Amino acid sequence: MMTRDDVRRTSPTSGNLLPSKALPAPLTLLAALMTLLALLALAAPAGAQFAPPEQPVAIDAEMRAAIVDSVTGVIDTVYVLEEPARRIVAGLRGNLADGAYDDLSDLVEFLQRLDADAQAINHDGHFGIRALAPVDPRYVEEGEDPAEAARRLRFQRAGNFGFRKVEMLPGGVGYLRFDSFETPDRDAFAAAAAAMNFLANSEALIIDLRRNGGGEPSMIRFVAGYFFDESVHLISWYERDNEKTVQSYSADHVPGPQLLDQPVYILTARRTASAAEEFTFDMRNLERATIVGDTTAGAGHTVHGAVFDFEGFRVMVRVPFGRAFNPENNEGWEGVGVIPHIAVPEAQALEAAHADALRTLIEAEEDEEYKVFLEWPLQEIDSRLHPLTISQEEMAAYEGQYGPRRIYIEEGALHYLREGRPPFRLEPMGDNLFRVGGLDYFRLTFERDETGAVIKIIGLYDNGRRDEHMRDAG
Numbered sequence: 001m002m003t004r005d006d007v008r009r010t011s012p013t014s015g016n017l018l019p020s021k022a023l024p025a026p027l028t029l030l031a032a033l034m035t036l037l038a039l040l041a042l043a044a045p046a047g048a049q050f051a052p053p054e055q056p057v058a059i060d061a062e063m064r065a066a067i068v069d070s071v072t073g074v075i076d077t078v079y080v081l082e083e084p085a086r087r088i089v090a091g092l093r094g095n096l097a098d099g100a101y102d103d104l105s106d107l108v109e110f111l112q113r114l115d116a117d118a119q120a121i122n123h124d125g126h127f128g129i130r131a132l133a134p135v136d137p138r139y140v141e142e143g144e145d146p147a148e149a150a151r152r153l154r155f156q157r158a159g160n161f162g163f164r165k166v167e168m169l170p171g172g173v174g175y176l177r178f179d180s181f182e183t184p185d186r187d188a189f190a191a192a193a194a195a196m197n198f199l200a201n202s203e204a205l206i207i208d209l210r211r212n213g214g215g216e217p218s219m220i221r222f223v224a225g226y227f228f229d230e231s232v233h234l235i236s237w238y239e240r241d242n243e244k245t246v247q248s249y250s251a252d253h254v255p256g257p258q259l260l261d262q263p264v265y266i267l268t269a270r271r272t273a274s275a276a277e278e279f280t281f282d283m284r285n286l287e288r289a290t291i292v293g294d295t296t297a298g299a300g301h302t303v304h305g306a307v308f309d310f311e312g313f314r315v316m317v318r319v320p321f322g323r324a325f326n327p328e329n330n331e332g333w334e335g336v337g338v339i340p341h342i343a344v345p346e347a348q349a350l351e352a353a354h355a356d357a358l359r360t361l362i363e364a365e366e367d368e369e370y371k372v373f374l375e376w377p378l379q380e381i382d383s384r385l386h387p388l389t390i391s392q393e394e395m396a397a398y399e400g401q402y403g404p405r406r407i408y409i410e411e412g413a414l415h416y417l418r419e420g421r422p423p424f425r426l427e428p429m430g431d432n433l434f435r436v437g438g439l440d441y442f443r444l445t446f447e448r449d450e451t452g453a454v455i456k457i458i459g460l461y462d463n464g465r466r467d468e469h470m471r472d473a474g
Contacts, residue, residue: 053133057107057313064110066310068096071114071129071317074306078241078321084122091121107131107313124320126303132314161188162215163195165208170377170440171358174202174262175350181215181223181275189222196226197256204263204357210293210346214274217248224279225251226258227288234282236327237302247327263360264289265353268338269346273297278324280338285326290356291340293349300324300334348385355381369464376462380440383429390414390428398446402457403469416444 059067072089079085095101095117104110108131115129162180169175176195182188199205224234231252238245266280266289277296283289301320308315325332344352358378365371395414398407404419407426414426416436424437432446432454440462447456447468458468 051133052108052131053313057131058105059107059110060105061102063310064101064104065096067110067308067315068092068101068114070308070315074304074317074319075118078304078306078319079127080238080240080301080320080323081122081124082240084124088118088121092117111315126299126301126318126320128316128318130316132307132316134309134313156182157187161191162212163191166195166198168202169206169354170380171354171361171374172201172203173354173357174199174205175208176205177208177211178223179211180213181217181219181279184216184218184222188219192219192222193255196223196254196259200257200259202259202262203361204265205259206265206267206350206353206357207289208267208350209272209276209280210267210269210349212272212276214276214299217275217278220275220279220282221248222251222254224282225254227260227264227283228286229258229260232286233327234286235278235324237322237324239302239322241304241321263357265357266291267349267353268293268296268340269349270294270297270337272338273299277333277338281324281326281333284338284341285328290342290353291338292342292353292356293340293344294346295337295339295343296333298333298335298337300332351381351385355385372464373462379429379433379443380435383427383435388428388430397454400454401472403472405457405469407457 072092075085076089079088092114101110101113104113111129111131115127118127118129159179161182162178163176164179165175165177167175176199178195182191221234225231228250231249234248234250236245236247264283266283268276268280268291272280272293273296277299280289280291280296281300284291300323302322302324304319304321306317306319308317323332323334342352342356355378358374358381362371362374362378365374392409392412395409398414399409400407406417408415408417414434415423416426416434417423424439426434426436426444429435429443432448434444436442436444442462443460445458445460446454447458449455455471456468457471458466460466
């Protein structure tokens with residue numbers, strides 16, 4: 001997600017936005033807020049720079065007017081939604097002129113009322129007005145404690161910069177659990193490249209963003225570079241206050257092999273937000289991924305935080321200033337989220353994507369032996385997604401001796417025993433098809449005659465081998 005500097009300190013008398021200090025390169029909403037906290041989390045107690053006033057602050061009519069003027073000035077010039085901005089500005093200024101706030105002499109109560117009135121005019125989860133305690137200028141000048149920066153980096157490394165898990169699932173389907181688009185330093189990019197290179201031999205790829213709340217736009221561009229043979233226009237961002245549109249493109253070079261032909265699936269949940277939503281949105285619109293799971297959070301605006309310094313207190317206003325949109329149709333995901341192609345409960349998203357990937361591969365596969373390799377895990381997944389039960393009467397139809405193999409009922413379930421080997425519980429997977437305990441390479445199926453009687457047991461192996469025995473007479 002592309003943003004610019006997120007926080008400005010301002011003068012309530014001049015109304016000008018003044019950078020409080022140089023901030024890093026453009027950030028996503030989540031990353032920007034984290035950076036904001038890091039820049040102002042200083043030698044004072046944690047969170048002190050964003051704490052509310054310790055004591056009640058009394059304000060008069062002149063102060064209320066100055067606050068409304070400052071707040072509405074930011075909304076009028078920065079808020080990316082121009083029509084709601086005009087209505088909010090008119091509403092708050094009108095309320096002030098009509099005396100609606102005359103009985104509010106407590107700062108916190110007054111700002112809560114302003115926030116509620118603005119939300120009543122146009123509800124926006126990104127918008128907010130709050131009171132802050134005054135900041136000690138010495139802390140602002142000091143900046144972030146190097147020890148704290150090193151500590152944060154240590155935690156990022158411990159989490160492998162958001163790349164939490166990579167593995168090859170049955171059927172040659174790669175899986176990447178990716179929990180954060182982390183700060184784009186050398187180590188973070190190295191972790192990303194290592195994960196993508198591990199998955200290079202996948203027949204298909206599943207990227208799990210169900211726990212990903214966002215992060216850095218440069219990591220979006222880097223990861224996207226693995227899926228396109230040339231740099232492509234991913235998304236555009238419109239920033240109202242400077243009338244600027246920023247275009248974002250995928251990386252034109254990435255370390256190691258690309259994944260250009262593999263089907264890609266992205267798993268989503270309601271908490272998939274910010275940069276994770278942008279990546280999902282980009283890959284969906286470019287028809288490079290199938291989205292599976294729940295609709296995402298719907299956080300498609302970037303946020304500007306303006307902090308006004310008054311004598312004895314500060315006022316902070318959070319205002320959406322940038323809007324993401326598809327350059328082809330001008331549509332974004334703010335408020336609606338990214339809609340999945342395959343809508344399933346979050347908990348079932350991985351199995352649903354894995355099954356769809358295998359079906360896609362099977363449909364395109366011409367080698368019959370390789371189809372068996374792909375069909376084996378698909379049967380397993382389908383049986384998990386659609387579990388079967390059989391009655392005691394149905395179980396009884398399978399009971400009996402089949403040469404060295406025996407099927408019997410114990411504790412309300414079918415069991416399988418072969419001479420000289422331990423017993424296994426059977427679980428139904430389909431018509432006359434059973435899972436054998438925890439064995440992932442072996443299953444049992446049964447053959448019936450024209451009357452429906454079970455006459456044969458057949459052992460199935462994941463390499464295509466079969467062995468069978470007729471049911472003993474009597």
